[in-house]
Structures are given as C-alpha cells and as structure tokens.
Amino acid sequence: MDTPRYHRTALTAFLVVVLAHWAEHLVQAYQIWVLHSPRPQARGVLGQFFPWLITSEWLHYGYAIVMLAGLFLLRPGFTGRARTWWTVALVIQFWHHIEHLLLLIQAQTGHYYFGGSVPTSVAQTVFPRVELHLFYNSVVFVPMVIAMYHHLQPAPVAEPEPAAEPVAGPR
Secondary structure, three states, X not given: OOOOOOHHHHHHXXXXXXXXXXXXXXXXXXXXXXXXXXXXXXXXXXXXXXXXXXXXXXXXXHHHHHHHHHHHXXXXXXXXXXHHHHHHHHXXXXXXXXXXXXXXXXXXXXXXXXOOOOOOOOHHHOOOHHHHXXXXXXXXXXXXXXXXXXXXXXXXXXXXXXXXXXXXXXX
C-alpha cells in the first residue's frame, strides 16, 4: 500500500499540535504540584494570557475533535503493527471525544450530570479533571508513539527463500 502523498507532512503537523497540547497539560501539572498554585490559577501557558479560553468547553471539545479527525485521516497511511497501534489511539480518542461532548452539552445547557455543580464527565466522577486529562492524553499518546515508531522504522521485509535444488534420485 502506498503512503498518501502528504502523509509525512500532515503527520508532522499533527504531532506539533499534539506536543503543544501536551506542553499545556505538563505546565499546568507543574503549576499545581511544583509551584503549588491553586487549581483554578493553574492554567498552563495559554491560560495565563487568555484565562477565559482555558475555561471554555468549546476549546477542549475543539481539540478533542481535531485529535479525532487527525487520527482518523492519517490512519490510511499506516500499515501492519503501526496501523494497529494507531487504531488503538483512535478508539481511545473516540471515547475521550465523547467525554468532552458530554462536558460541552452540560456547559451549553447549564444542566449538570452526575449531581455535579459544574460540567462533569463520566470518568470525572471518579478522578479529578487535571489528573484525568493527563491520563487520557497519555493513553492516546503512547499508542501513537508506538505506531509512529513502527511506521518510521518498519520491520524488514523477509526475502523469499530461494527455491531448493531438486535432489537427484538414483539413476
């Protein structure tokens, strides 16, 4: 199967977006656990300049859609083990997208699920939001990295065995 024409360029652009998002979450975690900032003030990098942006469920849902679309659209460029791992990331991101859709619906309607006083996702009923998003980002990112490793370092194609010489029988 031939790799689509702009696959590598699109994959690189997608990876830049993913890493920028990771950086935001890691800065937020640093602000909470190293700088001991109160959670509402731990807004990553963008949130320091645009606090309203970080509290917008539209931003989070938009990113979840970008991730889902990127994983879906780049999938045809992967084969073998790389495709399997990429599909794992896609399936997990699909669920992550559902969680963000639930949050967006609650934010837009003002009707909060699970008895919450703020928009609450299914998994957020068990885990705090910051930790949950670090988890989701990890479980999507790790299979993506494995997929890209297999994609960029494919297993060598086995050479066909030479045909055996016919054994001469008794004459």
